[in-house]
């Protein structure tokens with residue numbers, strides 16, 4: 051009987067030694083120590099032994115069982131340790147690995163120019179107003195003294211939204227003059243930046259969609275001197291303290307008198323270069339005293355109040371400020387271009 055128990059032990063220990071994983075181990079435990087296992091069978095058969103033999107064999111069988119159980123626990127612990135180590139290895143973090151670099155974008159040059167100009171006017175006490183890009187012909191033309199057959203309508207090739215010509219994409223930010231006079235209390239001091247549309251062919255200096263900024267001041271005793279003073283300060287802030295301005299007579303239907311303002315070339319200081327096409331001056335904006343007819347249409351008495359207005363194209367300013375030779379670059383959003391600003 052002892053011999054048999056020894057065999058059982060040797061076989062069990064050997065099989066435990068060869069077990070490959072936790073699942074196999076559990077199956078083996080059932081097989082070796084379970085009710086149907088050889089060892090249990092022997093213990094059950096003890097009844098047939100003699101009185102003397104019984105305790106000896108019983109004790110020996112229990113010893114064998116203990117040895118098998120101990121081995122089983124040892125193998126189990128071994129597996130657990132291995133599993134833990136594998137898990138730790140899989141989760142290992144290399145703290146010396148370089149981090150992933152996130153590339154951070156920045157403001158588009160157009161946004162920068164618009165923000166810069168807004169800040170200059172905010173500093174001078176102007177309020178920012180915004181209005182619709184889909185306009186009525188009344189606000190975009192009629193109220194601004196541009197009647198139906200006026201040549202200025204042809205100069206600003208218009209995108210009409212409906213066939214009757216009542217609704218259109220605004221060709222200028224000037225309709226904001228009217229909208230502001232209709233809704234604001236006097237005195238008024240506003241700028242209105244925004245997108246405008248003209249059905250132009252795309253080329254290096256034209257785009258069917260571009261940006262303008264309108265400005266307007268209405269109060270008692272506003273003169274052309276106020277206009278010149280305000281715009282000269284603006285030019286110095288935008289182009290540098292040495293910037294000089296000059297005003298050339300011009301015509302706009304909604305201002306009288308009207309002018310165009312040039313600024314001394316910031317690239318050459320006025321000596322003449324490629325940027326200013328050798329003239330020393332760069333054309334920056336249109337301006338003038340708000341036409342009495344325009345004031346009247348907004349129920350403002352031109353005998354009591356006067357005002358000036360101005361409008362500038364923002365792409366032009368951005369192109370000059372950043373020496374951009376082709377307007378299309380501003381809209382293509384090629385990051386190799388945008389990264390430079």
Ligand code: DAH
Nearest residue numbers: 222224336337338359360361
């Ligand atoms: N709206 C004009 C344009 O698109 C620009 C302009 C000129 C605006 C004179 C004004 C102004 O307010 O007084 O060409």
